[in-house]
Amino acid sequence: EVQLVQSGGGLVQPGGSLRLSCAASGFTFGVYVMSWVRQAPGKGLEWVSTINTSGMTKYADSVKGRFTISRDNAKATLYLQMNNLKPEDTAVYYCQGPKRGQGTQVTVSS
Numbered sequence: 001e002v003q004l005v006q007s008g009g010g011l012v013q014p015g016g017s018l019r020l021s022c023a024a025s026g027f028t029f030g031v032y033v034m035s036w037v038r039q040a041p042g043k044g045l046e047w048v049s050t051i052n053t054s055g056m057t058k059y060a061d062s063v064k065g066r067f068t069i070s071r072d073n074a075k076a077t078l079y080l081q082m083n084n085l086k087p088e089d090t091a092v093y094y095c096q097g098p099k100r101g102q103g104t105q106v107t108v109s110s
Helices: none
Strands: 003-007 010-012 018-025 034-039 045-051 057-059 067-072 077-082 091-096 104-108
Touching (some): 018 091, 034 077
Parallel strands (some): 010 104
Antiparallel strands (some): 003 018, 018 077, 034 045, 045 057, 091 104
């Protein structure tokens, strides 16, 4: 069974940092392009970042320079390091591969 189990997230003050993890199982993680998407309250899904099988990365303009996507194929885990967080980053974050993870709440507030 394909599973993507997320961890991390929580409440952080503006300017703070968080790291999200997404542990994959049930498929060959290393051959899949993986992404992070997010959904803010009352809004649709927004693409955040993608990493391909070679480690090349892309970012939405809204997070470029603040977020870093990475992957550890040996551990079958996807990461999102989020720095200098802003209130507008508040959302439920999902990892996306052959299916979507369960989501994790990130709240940026003082």
